[in-house]
Amino acid sequence: xxxxxxxxxxxxxxxxxxxxxxxxxxxxxxxxxxxxxxxxxxxxxxxxxxxxxxxxxxxxxxxxxxxxxxxxxxxxxxxxxxxxxxxxxxxxxxxxxxxxxxxxxxxxxxxxxxxxxxxxxxxxxxxxxxxxxxxxxxxxxxxx
Ligand SMILES: [Zn+2]
Ligand SMILES: [Zn+2]
Numbered sequence: 001x002x003x004x005x006x007x008x009x010x011x012x013x014x015x016x017x018x019x020x021x022x023x024x025x026x027x028x029x030x031x032x033x034x035x036x037x038x039x040x041x042x043x044x045x046x047x048x049x050x051x052x053x054x055x056x057x058x059x060x061x062x063x064x065x066x067x068x069x070x071x072x073x074x075x076x077x078x079x080x081x082x083x084x085x086x087x088x089x090x091x092x093x094x095x096x097x098x099x100x101x102x103x104x105x106x107x108x109x110x111x112x113x114x115x116x117x118x119x120x121x122x123x124x125x126x127x128x129x130x131x132x133x134x135x136x137x138x139x140x141x142x143x144x
Contacts, residue, residue, distance in 0.1 A: 007082055021045055022057040032075035032100050072129045088126045094134035
């Protein structure tokens with residue numbers, strides 16, 4: 001939270017109490033959340049909150065690189081690498097428990113950049129979503 005606050009100050013952007021609350025909720029959850037999960041929790045704090053409230057806050061947080069949208073499961077996660085907003089994020093998504101691990105790879109990043117250059121393509125943002133089974137769930141399958 002402190003890191004985010006510092007970055008916002010540095011970028012000269014306003015972290016409204018609402019945006020702050022959404023970040024706090026996501027940090028507390030420590031897992032992917034849908035917009036409706038977030039709305040439900042936000043309503044406990046701000047009963048007048050409506051879907052556009054959440055979507056506006058999320059759009060802002062995505063734009064700032066604090067949050068990634070996970071398209072394939074229509075959820076949002078907080079990014080642990082705020083200070084590098086242009087990073088390519090590799091998400092390992094467990095199909096059993098929906099846990100998500102975020103990884104970065106300078107090698108893959110360089111490779112993607114060179115493929116993009118070859119096609120004169122400018123990458124704006126990229127999230128690689130990779131589905132499978134996490135260690136915890138894989139152990140459970142073996143244990144059965
Ligand atoms: Zn990230
Ligand atoms: Zn799992």
